Amino acid sequence: MRPTEHRESPIIPLSRFRAALARPQGAKLVAALLEGRDPAAQVAALSATELYLLVREVGLADAGDLLALATPEQFRGIVDIDAWTRDRLEADKVLPWLAALLDSGYERTTQMWERLDPELSALLFARNTRIFDLSLGEDPDDEPADEALPVVRTPDTFFAVRITTEDAATQAILMRLIDFLYRGDMQVARHTLMAARSEPQSQLEEMSYRWRSGRLADLGYVEHYAALSIYELLDPEAIQVGENSASVTGGGVRLPALFAGAIFGREFLARALERITDAADAERLEMALVVLVNHVLAADAAQPGDAAAMATAAERATATLALGLETVAGGDLEVAAEALRTVALSRLFRAGHTITVRLSHLATPFSLRARALDDPAPAIVEALTARPRPAYPAVLDEPPQDGARAFSSARDIARAAAAIADIAARIAIAEAVGVDVAAIARAEAPPFTADTLVRTAILAAAWGRPLLPTPMAAADLPAILTAVRVDGHLSPGARAAAEAALQTAAEVAGAARAIPGLAATIRGLIDSLETAIASLDPAAIDPRFVAADLAIV
Numbered sequence: 182m183r184p185t186e187h188r189e190s191p192i193i194p195l196s197r198f199r200a201a202l203a204r205p206q207g208a209k210l211v212a213a214l215l216e217g218r219d220p221a222a223q224v225a226a227l228s229a230t231e232l233y234l235l236v237r238e239v240g241l242a243d244a245g246d247l248l249a250l251a252t253p254e255q256f257r258g259i260v261d262i263d264a265w266t267r268d269r270l271e272a273d274k275v276l277p278w279l280a281a282l283l284d285s286g287y288e289r290t291t292q293m294w295e296r297l298d299p300e301l302s303a304l305l306f307a308r309n310t311r312i313f314d315l316s317l318g319e320d321p322d323d324e325p326a327d328e329a330l331p332v333v334r335t336p337d338t339f340f341a342v343r344i345t346t347e348d349a350a351t352q353a354i355l356m357r358l359i360d361f362l363y364r365g366d367m368q369v370a371r372h373t374l375m376a377a378r379s380e381p382q383s384q385l386e387e388m389s390y391r392w393r394s395g396r397l398a399d400l401g402y403v404e405h406y407a408a409l410s411i412y413e414l415l416d417p418e419a420i421q422v423g424e425n426s427a428s429v430t431g432g433g434v435r436l437p438a439l440f441a442g443a444i445f446g447r448e449f450l451a452r453a454l455e456r457i458t459d460a461a462d463a464e465r466l467e468m469a470l471v472v473l474v475n476h477v478l479a480a481d482a483a484q485p486g487d488a489a490a491m492a493t494a495a496e497r498a499t500a501t502l503a504l505g506l507e508t509v510a511g512g513d514l515e516v517a518a519e520a521l522r523t524v525a526l527s528r529l530f531r532a533g534h535t536i537t538v539r540l541s542h543l544a545t546p547f548s549l550r551a552r553a554l555d556d557p558a559p560a561i562v563e564a565l566t567a568r569p570r571p572a573y574p575a576v577l578d579e580p581p582q583d584g585a586r587a588f589s590s591a592r593d594i595a596r597a598a599a600a601i602a603d604i605a606a607r608i609a610i611a612e613a614v615g616v617d618v619a620a621i622a623r624a625e626a627p628p629f630t631a632d633t634l635v636r637t638a639i640l641a642a643a644w645g646r647p648l649l650p651t652p653m654a655a656a657d658l659p660a661i662l663t664a665v666r667v668d669g670h671l672s673p674g675a676r677a678a679a680e681a682a683l684q685t686a687a688e689v690a691g692a693a694r695a696i697p698g699l700a701a702t703i704r705g706l707i708d709s710l711e712t713a714i715a716s717l718d719p720a721a722i723d724p725r726f727v728a729a730d731l732a733i734v
Contacts, residue, residue: 207238224250228471229258231437234488241281248278249285253296256282260297260488261393268390269343270301272308273351279305280354283361290358291365294373300389303376306342307385309355313341330357336363340374374603397485399470403726408479412570414538415531417508422516426525427465440474443495447589448501453517454511459473463523468528474498476527497570500589502526505533507591534570537588541571542603550608553621553631558604565597573597606702607632613690614638616650629732636710637732640665642682643675643710652732659719669715671707679707 214223223248227235236244248256264274282290294302306312307439313319321332322342333342333356344352354541362370376385394404401443402408445451457463475485477498483490498505506529510517517519520529544565551562557576564585573589575582577596588594611618611631615638621627629637634650642648643665653661665675683703687696713730727733 207235208243210235211244212238215246215250215696221250225252225255226435227255229255229262231492232483233259233262233486233558234437234491236486237486241277245281245284248281249289251293253293254292257297258396260301261396262484265390266484268581270304270308270386270388270389272305275305276351276354279358280350283354283357283372287361287364288359291369294362295366295369296586298371298389298392299376300380300392302373302569303380304382304389305383306355306373306377307380307382309344309346309351310377311343311345312374313343314378315339315341333359335359335370335374337367337633338373339371340378342374401475402479402485403476405479405482408476411473411476411527411530412534413531415528416535416537417505417532420520420524420528420532422508422509423523423663425523426528427469427521427523428525433703437471437491439497440470440499443492443499444470445690446496447499449507449512449514449517449590450499450503453506453514453521456518457521459522466521466526470499473502473526473530477530494547497587499528500587501533501537502530502590503533503589504536504594505529508532512591533588536594537571540588540594540597540601541565541567543598544604547601547604547608549622550618550631551604551622553611553616553618553627554604554607555630555632558607561600562604565601574600602697603702603705604700606696607706609690609692610687610702610706611635611650611698613686613692614648614650614683624641632709633730635706635734636713636730639679639683639707640708640714640731643671643679645678648682648686650732652734655722655727657731658717658722658731658733662714662719666714668730671711677709679710682706683707 214220217223224232232247232251236259236497239247251259259278260275263278264271282293294523311321313321315334316339319341321343330347331344331352334340334346342355344355346352346355359370362373397403444454447674454466457466474491474495478485478491478494481490481494482552483494485491506517508522509524509529510520531695544562547562548566552559557574560576561574564572567585571588572585573587573593574597575584575586577593577600588597608618608631611634614635616631616634618631620632621629629652634652637653638648638650640661641651641653646659665671671679680703683706687699687703717727
């Protein structure tokens with residue numbers, strides 16, 4: 182444990198994340214930045230990702246004043262985020278950013294341009310222009326077929342640049358850019374045009390992509406196949422608190438609010454962070470969380486500028502991290518705090534992911550037969566066996582929710598494991614009763630679920646008939662209900678007969694030992710039947726409204 186004096190420090194990581202959430206967003210944040218005491222410093226404090234997301238939120242047309250204060254590193258980062266699709270530069274995505282940059286004047290435009298990768302700068306021109314070296318006697322006037330396309334002759338008389346795109350807006354941007362670069366720094370302008378003219382586009386793109394990949398890798402966004410290592414299985418028992426694998430250092434990167442917000446949905450993780458009060462640990466963890474989320478983003482093959490994908494990655498990263506942390510710490514918050522200090526977040530994430538994969542393996546044998554059961558069993562197994570990542574079926578939450586989400590706690594694991602056990606038991610008993618569960622699961626539109634047939638068989642047993650999954654005649658149901666019900670419930674004798682019949686069937690089928698808590702499962706099935714018949718009026722039974730609970734013909 183850390184010395185006591187660290188616990189008295191007012192600097193706690195969770196307060197940093199709360200500060201990220203407390204910042205105004207969208208247009209309000211833009212106004213706060215521009216109206217502050219030192220707007221340039223406040224804008225410079227944003228990460229490239231934060232600035233990019235902010236501009237996207239308010240719209241590029243309304244973000245001119247904000248971009249005018251951006252640093253060259255931020256602008257380059259924005260291009261890194263937005264202008265690439267895997268290893269291909271989408272030049273058309275750079276042009277709107279250049280148009281906004283041009284509005285800040287030629288001096289700032291040149292300053293920003295100088296800090297872009299020279300290969301990327303040259304590639305933008307190579308993709309959209311044809312450059313003639315006038316000193317070599319080349320002349321665009323010798324090619325009349327292209328006379329309709331505009332030509333810019335540079336002030337140094339070295340080059341003539343024909344804009345090869347027919348898009349008027351792009352033509353205007355490139356013509357203005359050439360003018361600004363020659364005003365700002367003639368050497369930079371010449372270098373860009375010469376490289377665009379002489380270097381193969383494939384080589385320019387490859388080198389530019391290498392520089393961009395290196396910068397993103399520093400933030401955790403590595404190549405997709407390399408990033409998949411974040412999902413390599415790791416036994417939680419292999420992690421030792423105090424192992425000093427936490428090698429990421431603070432890099433001055435502020436956690437975006439999009440990432441910070443995900444932390445507060447993870448109770449155990451948030452409470453563990455509250456127990457860390459060292460400023461160096463706070464900065465390191467902030468950087469480590471950015472790296473982890475970006476690593477997950479890359480592993481999921483999502484673009485770094487996709488806000489929806491970033492939100493999904495932040496949810497999965499923090500949820501799986503929280504699960505791994507709780508497991509490694511055994512639910513002890515002080516141990517968890519020490520784990521955050523000394524264990525790489527990627528290892529804690531992998532431990533959490535491993536637990537979900539193990540759970541998925543338990544559910545996989547039932548992926549077909551669960552379709553024969555009542556809802557929500559099919560959805561539960563489908564979520565648990567989802568590819569490429571298992572998911573927690575939100576119907577198991579209290580109250581139940583739609584869809585699925587990432588596992589985030591030991592409670593999630595316990596609920597899902599209990600659901601798997603229940604599904605396995607229901608399938609085993611249905612098959613012991615004589616239901617062909619697999620056939621029902623394969624049928625395109627089966628008339629009854631396996632659970633419906635089991636309830637019908639239980640009702641028959643309660644009535645003193647053989648325990649068989651055979652549909653009942655609607656005309657017999659009033660007499661059956663009169664015989665087995667007392668005040669809306671199964672009579673003690675009827676319940677005892679049903680329990681004995683199910684127990685015997687399970688033992689005969691050899692399923693009794695395979696079902697943990699067989700007696701509890703039998704009671705649950707009988708309770709399900711009791712609920713189904715509780716409100717039925719023997720004098721007014723409509724088979725249409727009974728078919729979901731009982732097999733009636």
